[in-house]
Amino acid sequence: MLVPSIRGYHRLPKAHKLSAAGIAATGVVAIAFAAVPSDAHAESNAAPSVRSVAVNQAAFGGKALSSGVPQQAQSDLPRTPAVEALQKAAQDKKKAAAEAVRSEQTRAAADMQTAKERSAAQSAAKERSTQSAAKERSGKTASRSAPRKAAPVTYSDNLDGWIKESLAILKKNGIPGTYEGIHRNIMRESSGNPRAINDWDVNAVAGIPSKGLLQVIPPTFKAFHVEGTSWDIYDPVANITAACNYAAQKYGTMDNVDSAY
Structure with a gap:
């Protein structure tokens, strides 16, 4: 593999410089794979290892090759007990928040129902009191308007x-x-x-x-x-x-x- 000299590299156009950098990076990747033991062949068919991704990123300044192995998403990383614990804690917190909201809504509805019942009871008591007062006034009026029996007239004995x-x-x-x-x-x-x-x-x-x-x-x-x-x-x-x-x-x-x- 021919690599242009540094003096000749500076004289190349920008497009040729990028091609040369890509060839150099590919060479580095090839050397890295050559250094991997033979028992890692089975892993080559699986998802790319973190090390290969790191090499790929190092070759292009932290950016993955467009034609190489894509950068692993966080969700594709191995599930460890610590990750599962964090996820469970987040789910429990979310459930607790939802339960708190439902509990508050239930309490608010109960308070509203209690207020309605209390208002209805007060209205009924006021109505009964008004009717009782009206009945009492009516009875007094009827009593006053009812003809009174004339007191027996007494006459002197003369x-x-x-x-x-x-x-x-x-x-x-x-x-x-x-x-x-x-x-x-x-x-x-x-x-x-x-x-x-x-x-x-x-x-x-x-x-x-x-x-x-x-x-x-x-x-x-x-x-x-x-x-x-x-x-x-x-x-x-x-x-x-x-x-x-x-x-x-x-x-x-x-x-x-x-x-x-």
Whole structure:
């Protein structure tokens, strides 16, 4: 193999210089393979060794020959326990990160669901409270608007009270009469004595004397008695009411009576 002298090499064109460098490198590679023992023949059919790659790179300034053996990729290097451990650690870290993300998403979803349930429970409680308050207000309003039972009226046990109680019964039964007309006739007939009795007039002679505040004879009291009053002719309210009922039938009202009737 002829190698140009250094003086002649500097005179060659650039293309010839590159060809010469390639021939020289090929020679170096050939010498390297010659130095390999014969038992490495089996390895020649396998992937190029790291040493051959190093020689190839050294020949071309760290660059692999375009027509020679390609540079080995990192993934093609032998798998050692250390490499496998690093890869496993990386995979475990990736899985842990993914699991952490899923856990956070699950927790966030659970928190959101809890918040929704809490909000729904608060809304339901507020609605129940509003309905209860409205019902209570409605009950109070109905209670206030409901007609109250009139307290029973009490009357004094005297002439004023007897006349007022009789007037209430007369009004209830549609019988006319006024306080003034009743009071005036009572004072003329009995002077306000509910036990008064006439034992001298024609009725007394006939055996049916006039009795009570308005001097009613027993047959008239019985005929014009008003339901709800006593059957005792001396009862002040019963006597007034029966007498007014009789006067209303005969004179239109007790107010029209000015003398014995």
